[in-house]
Structure formats: structure tokens, C-alpha cells
Amino acid sequence: MASVRDIARVSVRPSTNFHRRIKWMEGRTRNVARTRTGSISSCLVSNEKQKSAPTVSTDKLPLSTKTKEIIEREKRVLVGTYDRAPVLFVRGEGCKLYDVDGREYIDMAAGIAVNSLGHGDxxxxxxxxxxxxxxxxxxxxxxxxxxxxxxxxxxxxxxxxxxxxxxxxxxxxxxxxxxxxxxxxxxxxxxxxxxxxxxxxxxxxxxxxxxxxxxxxxxxxxxxxxxxxxxxxxxxxxxxxxxxxxxxxxxxxxxxxxxxxxxxxxxxxxxxxxxxxxxxxxxxxxxxxxxxxxxxxxxxxxxxxxxxxxxxxxxxxxxxxxxxxxxxxxxxxxxxxxxxxxxxxxxxxxxxxxxxxxxxxxxxxxxQEPSFLAGVTKKGLYLKELLSHKLSSNPHMKEVRGLGLIVGVELDVAASPLVDACRDEGLVVLTAGKGNVVRLVPPLIISEKELEQAAEIILRCLPSLDLAMA
Known part of the structure; x- marks a missing residue:
């Protein structure tokens, strides 16, 4: 009997039926604090040479004074049960998060699948x-x-x-x-x-x-x-x-x-x-x-x-x-x-x-509105198609799977270097499984344009997997 997974899964292979050009929204600017010598720009480009041979910096974004302060204060008063990512978010809007330094991030984690309607509905x-x-x-x-x-x-x-x-x-x-x-x-x-x-x-x-x-x-x-x-x-x-x-x-x-x-x-x-x-x-x-x-x-x-x-x-x-x-x-x-x-x-x-x-x-x-649920189904299929199309040639890719907007990208190596690199480039994602799965559970209101941006950032950050093994 065919399974839901068999029906919903998009196999990892190059797609031939769409050539959507990816770019940031008109008028959207990135905080200058993200720009650094030798790093990948978080602006999404369509230049084929850049797409086929992306580079990634081994440098981490420097922590601001305010972020360092909160990290130190937290150590003094909280039980150490969490291995937190070094970022201090202060605001959210729709499917975007903003840190204390004004950097913008696409939220594909939704507070671990919590913020179903995004931020500030x-x-x-x-x-x-x-x-x-x-x-x-x-x-x-x-x-x-x-x-x-x-x-x-x-x-x-x-x-x-x-x-x-x-x-x-x-x-x-x-x-x-x-x-x-x-x-x-x-x-x-x-x-x-x-x-x-x-x-x-x-x-x-x-x-x-x-x-x-x-x-x-x-x-x-x-x-x-x-x-x-x-x-x-x-x-x-x-x-x-x-x-x-x-x-x-x-x-x-x-x-x-x-x-x-x-x-x-x-x-x-x-x-x-x-x-x-x-x-x-x-x-x-x-x-x-x-x-x-x-x-x-x-x-x-x-x-x-x-x-x-x-x-x-x-x-x-x-x-x-x-x-x-x-x-x-x-x-x-x-x-x-x-x-x-x-x-x-x-x-x-x-x-x-x-x-x-x-x-x-x-x-x-x-x-529960039928049109809302239909939108989730459509965006989930589109996300898996995007990921399959963009990531299939990478040797670390094993499978893209999921249903709707709960999607996993399984790798043959630990996913944490990719998750960290994505965060530095303005995308928040999670790990799952044995640490080798990138988990994508965005707000259900996410747009196709934001999904395109997210997929492009993941593509551009894939070299981090090899850098981590070097």
C-alpha cells in the first residue's frame, strides 16, 4: 500500500519545470553589520557562476556588546539546560526575526513549530x-x-x-x-x-x-x-x-x-x-x-x-x-x-x-479555514521542489521528506555547521534526528518568495559542511 510519505515526498533530483529568479524584495536593505570581507552576501543573486560554485566564510559574525552582556548575565542566573545559539532576538514581524543589532532573519523554525501565524499577527x-x-x-x-x-x-x-x-x-x-x-x-x-x-x-x-x-x-x-x-x-x-x-x-x-x-x-x-x-x-x-x-x-x-x-x-x-x-x-x-x-x-x-x-x-x-490549509499544502510541495532542485547535486544530500510545512533535509554528516552558517546569513533553521537532519517548520503564513529566499541561503551555505570536516 502506498504511504503518505511515498505520496508526499519529492525525490532528490534536479527539477526541469521552473526557473524562478530569486532576489530580495525591492527596497529591502540588509544591516551593514552583516557585511564582512570574504563572507557570502545574504542578498540572493541569480548569477549562474555564483550559484554553481558558492563560497562560504569560516568567520563567525562578531557578537555585539549587548549580546555578550546578556550571555554573561544568563550564565550567572540560569540553570545551564540550554545550549543556545549566540543571537539575541528582540523583535518579530510576520516570518521575519530581528536581533539586537537590527539584523533580519527569515524564520524557518517558528519557535520550534509554535508560531503558526508568525510574529505579531x-x-x-x-x-x-x-x-x-x-x-x-x-x-x-x-x-x-x-x-x-x-x-x-x-x-x-x-x-x-x-x-x-x-x-x-x-x-x-x-x-x-x-x-x-x-x-x-x-x-x-x-x-x-x-x-x-x-x-x-x-x-x-x-x-x-x-x-x-x-x-x-x-x-x-x-x-x-x-x-x-x-x-x-x-x-x-x-x-x-x-x-x-x-x-x-x-x-x-x-x-x-x-x-x-x-x-x-x-x-x-x-x-x-x-x-x-x-x-x-x-x-x-x-x-x-x-x-x-x-x-x-x-x-x-x-x-x-x-x-x-x-x-x-x-x-x-x-x-x-x-x-x-x-x-x-x-x-x-x-x-x-x-x-x-x-x-x-x-x-x-x-x-x-x-x-x-x-x-x-x-x-x-x-x-482551520480550507483556503488556509490548501495554502499550507501548496507551499509545502513548493518548498520540497525547491530544495530538491537546488540541493540534489550536493554529495551530502540524502533525502528531502515531509508533508506540508514540516520538512526535513537529511544529510550524511552532522547538520549543525549548515544550521550555524544559515543563521549567520539570515536564516533560522533547526536540526532533528541524530543531528543529521535540517528541520524546516516555518510559520504557516510564510510566502513562496520567503521560501525561495530560504532555499537559496541553504544552497549557498552548503560548503560549510565540507569546511567543518576539513
């Missing part, structure tokens, strides 16, 4: 100000109209009957873990063994708290904190036979899977794989949980990523893009699962605040 800003002027927080001791309105819209727009609000993706997955265990206890016939274990997959990422971390496959994330939650079995992503054998009645409480893996390297499931998980879970009395924290809410060109596969889960977790930059996490669940949950079983002080929910409702309504 007028409708989002209006919703935030409107609610902040009225009521920002009351806790979950009381009723909230904004919370109910968002939940109603989520239910109307999905498979779900009930909604639970959290503050992040890892919190949403923690809640889904607890709900799975409680459901198995609630639905068990007294003589049956109690199913308490979980299945997750290779290349998975579900969060950094102790339960979600236990479902995350990367050992370097888990080992420093073991023992984490016991009872998790990892099997190969996409391995149908292994999945069938691993899902056991009276043992497996739930299966957690990302329809498209983001952090793991932009790997897409096949329809057959997800359908097999659904059937096996049904047979075993096991819950199927889709983690759409990164791939959900329009990023694939579908409102929910699993809609491309025609498979319905028992629960689905959401977070990153829903509130347009404000912290939110969501568990969508069927009535059958929700019936197992009682008052006091789980909760959160901040989750589902009026401020966040009102902003999230605005984001959801904009993204």
Missing part, C-alpha cells in the same frame, strides 16, 4: 489584549467561558468528545499516560490482569518530564535520570509485525505514536502501519494515542495530521502551535476514555486560562 494580538484587559487567570476552581468556547470548537473540529487542558506538550502526554492507566483500571473485569505498560517507537519524542521522558526513545535524554517510569517497550517505527506482537491484552495500556515524527527526523508513518496499530489496539483493549504536538494543527496541510491516514485515535495530544506562542497543552479524548476520569484525578493551576484559551480559539479558527 493582528487578530492574535487583538485577542490577547482583549482578554488581558478583561480576565487573564482564575484557576480551574471556577468556570471559564473562554475555556469552554475553545473546548467546544476543538470537539467540533475533531474526533473527540472531551478536552483536558494543560500547559505544554509534555504535560499533555503526562495526562494521557495517567488517563490510560485509569481507563484500564476503570474498564477491567475483576478477574483480568491489569494493563499498565506502554509502547513507543524508535526516533520518538514525547517530552522531558519523567513519564513523557520514559516514552522518548533517545537514550541520552533518559539515561541521566533513570530510573524513569518503568514498563515502556520501544519498537521500530513502522515495523508492522513487531507492533502486532508487542500489543498484548492485559499488559499494554496504550500505544503512543507520532503520525509524523518531528524531533526524531521528520519520519512519516504509513497508512498500513497506523491502521495496523488501530486494529491491534482494538483487539487487545489497548488505547491508541496520537502525539500531534509538533505535526498537528495545520502543519501538514490537514487540520490534524492523522486525517491524512484515515485513522482515529482514542486520545490525541496537542500543544505547540495552538495558542500562537502562549503556553498550552491539550488532550483530546473520546467519551469512553473520559468516563474513567473523576474530579481530583488530575489538574493544573494555570492550564486553560481565559487569556490563553481566547488566543488559541483565534488561532484555531484561522488555521
Amino acid at each position: 493582528a487578530d492574535w494580538l487583538k485577542a490577547v489584549v482583549e482578554q488581558a484587559n478583561t480576565l487573564a487567570h482564575i484557576s480551574n476552581v471556577y468556570y471559564s467561558e473562554a475555556q469552554v468556547a475553545l473546548a467546544e470548537h476543538l470537539v467540533d473540529s475533531s474526533f473527540a468528545d472531551r478536552v483536558f487542558f494543560a500547559n505544554s506538550g509534555t504535560e499533555a502526554n503526562e495526562a494521557a499516560i495517567k488517563f490510560s492507566r485509569k481507563f484500564q483500571r476503570y474498564s477491567r473485569v475483576s478477574e483480568e490482569p491489569l494493563a499498565t505498560e506502554f509502547i513507543s517507537f524508535s526516533n520518538s519524542f514525547h517530552g522531558r518530564t519523567m513519564g513523557a521522558l520514559a516514552l522518548t526513545s533517545k537514550e541520552n535524554y533518559r539515561l541521566p535520570f533513570e530510573p524513569v517510569m518503568p514498563g515502556v517497550t520501544f519498537i521500530e517505527y513502522g515495523n508492522i509485525e513487531a507492533a502486532k506482537k508487542a500489543i498484548v491484552p492485559g499488559k499494554t495500556a496504550a500505544v503512543f505514536v507520532e503520525p509524523i515524527q518531528g524531533e526524531g527526523g521528520i519520519h512519516s508513518a504509513t497508512k498500513e502501519f497506523l491502521h495496523t496499530l488501530r486494529a491491534s489496539c482494538n483487539d487487545a483493549g489497548t488505547l491508541l494515542v496520537f502525539d500531534e504536538v509538533q505535526c498537528g494543527l495545520g502543519r501538514t496541510g490537514y487540520l490534524w495530521a492523522h486525517k491524512a491516514y484515515d485513522v482515529v485515535p482514542d486520545m490525541m495530544t496537542l500543544a505547540k502551535p495552538l495558542a500562537g506562542g502562549l503556553p498550552i497543552g491539550v488532550v483530546l479524548t473520546t467519551k469512553r476514555v473520559a468516563a474513567a476520569i473523576s474530579p481530583g484525578d488530575h489538574g493544573s493551576t494555570f492550564a486553560g486560562s481565559p487569556l490563553v484559551c481566547h488566543a488559541a480559539l483565534t488561532v484555531l479558527k484561522k488555521i
Whole structure:
């Protein structure tokens, strides 16, 4: 059976059907601080000689006094959990970011797939100000109209009957873990063994708290904190036979899977794989949980990523893009699962605040418009075609893959030198997988012109991969 990945993937080969000339917007100027002897200009040119033999400087952009100051202040007061890029962003507009020195960057990271409507969306800003002027927080001791309105819209727009609000993706997955265990206890016939274990997959990422971390496959994330939650079995992503054998009645409480893996390297499931998980879970009395924290809410060109596969889960977790930059996490669940949950079983002080929910409702309504989603699909196909056309001749290129605007460029070497070089030239991108994948998850509002500019910068920075190996 053909997979969504097979259908959506553009193979890495030269394209012959377009010759778009790339150039910066008329009147757009670059800050003089970016210009330096021997460096690549961040202006995009169409000169064939320059395109065929790009050069890249080994020099790094000098840090400004203000950036150095913030870096030093941060070291004195924050726990060192982040290996930050040496840049201080102070402003965003649409799909552009601006650092403290006024340099402009194309944002192809979107705050790790969070800023779905870009920076400073007028409708989002209006919703935030409107609610902040009225009521920002009351806790979950009381009723909230904004919370109910968002939940109603989520239910109307999905498979779900009930909604639970959290503050992040890892919190949403923690809640889904607890709900799975409680459901198995609630639905068990007294003589049956109690199913308490979980299945997750290779290349998975579900969060950094102790339960979600236990479902995350990367050992370097888990080992420093073991023992984490016991009872998790990892099997190969996409391995149908292994999945069938691993899902056991009276043992497996739930299966957690990302329809498209983001952090793991932009790997897409096949329809057959997800359908097999659904059937096996049904047979075993096991819950199927889709983690759409990164791939959900329009990023694939579908409102929910699993809609491309025609498979319905028992629960689905959401977070990153829903509130347009404000912290939110969501568990969508069927009535059958929700019936197992009682008052006091789980909760959160901040989750589902009026401020966040009102902003999230605005984001959801904009993204679910058919024309908006169609635009994401079109731009995603165009981005993969651009990358395939421009990068195919580079020996480090292995594959361009993804669906909609969650795209990965797999290399045969570490991607970090390319990511760093792109940032120096005005493009923000991420790594993924084992560090050998360039992850592109721009705001969903990005234009084709900005995608062209981004692809050209990546092309011009490819020599950084060889320089790093020299």
C-alpha cells in the first residue's frame, strides 16, 4: 500500500519545470553589520557562476556588546539546560526575526513549530489584549467561558468528545499516560490482569518530564535520570509485525505514536502501519494515542495530521502551535476514555486560562479555514521542489521528506555547521534526528518568495559542511 510519505515526498533530483529568479524584495536593505570581507552576501543573486560554485566564510559574525552582556548575565542566573545559539532576538514581524543589532532573519523554525501565524499577527494580538484587559487567570476552581468556547470548537473540529487542558506538550502526554492507566483500571473485569505498560517507537519524542521522558526513545535524554517510569517497550517505527506482537491484552495500556515524527527526523508513518496499530489496539483493549504536538494543527496541510491516514485515535495530544506562542497543552479524548476520569484525578493551576484559551480559539479558527490549509499544502510541495532542485547535486544530500510545512533535509554528516552558517546569513533553521537532519517548520503564513529566499541561503551555505570536516 502506498504511504503518505511515498505520496508526499519529492525525490532528490534536479527539477526541469521552473526557473524562478530569486532576489530580495525591492527596497529591502540588509544591516551593514552583516557585511564582512570574504563572507557570502545574504542578498540572493541569480548569477549562474555564483550559484554553481558558492563560497562560504569560516568567520563567525562578531557578537555585539549587548549580546555578550546578556550571555554573561544568563550564565550567572540560569540553570545551564540550554545550549543556545549566540543571537539575541528582540523583535518579530510576520516570518521575519530581528536581533539586537537590527539584523533580519527569515524564520524557518517558528519557535520550534509554535508560531503558526508568525510574529505579531493582528487578530492574535487583538485577542490577547482583549482578554488581558478583561480576565487573564482564575484557576480551574471556577468556570471559564473562554475555556469552554475553545473546548467546544476543538470537539467540533475533531474526533473527540472531551478536552483536558494543560500547559505544554509534555504535560499533555503526562495526562494521557495517567488517563490510560485509569481507563484500564476503570474498564477491567475483576478477574483480568491489569494493563499498565506502554509502547513507543524508535526516533520518538514525547517530552522531558519523567513519564513523557520514559516514552522518548533517545537514550541520552533518559539515561541521566533513570530510573524513569518503568514498563515502556520501544519498537521500530513502522515495523508492522513487531507492533502486532508487542500489543498484548492485559499488559499494554496504550500505544503512543507520532503520525509524523518531528524531533526524531521528520519520519512519516504509513497508512498500513497506523491502521495496523488501530486494529491491534482494538483487539487487545489497548488505547491508541496520537502525539500531534509538533505535526498537528495545520502543519501538514490537514487540520490534524492523522486525517491524512484515515485513522482515529482514542486520545490525541496537542500543544505547540495552538495558542500562537502562549503556553498550552491539550488532550483530546473520546467519551469512553473520559468516563474513567473523576474530579481530583488530575489538574493544573494555570492550564486553560481565559487569556490563553481566547488566543488559541483565534488561532484555531484561522488555521482551520480550507483556503488556509490548501495554502499550507501548496507551499509545502513548493518548498520540497525547491530544495530538491537546488540541493540534489550536493554529495551530502540524502533525502528531502515531509508533508506540508514540516520538512526535513537529511544529510550524511552532522547538520549543525549548515544550521550555524544559515543563521549567520539570515536564516533560522533547526536540526532533528541524530543531528543529521535540517528541520524546516516555518510559520504557516510564510510566502513562496520567503521560501525561495530560504532555499537559496541553504544552497549557498552548503560548503560549510565540507569546511567543518576539513
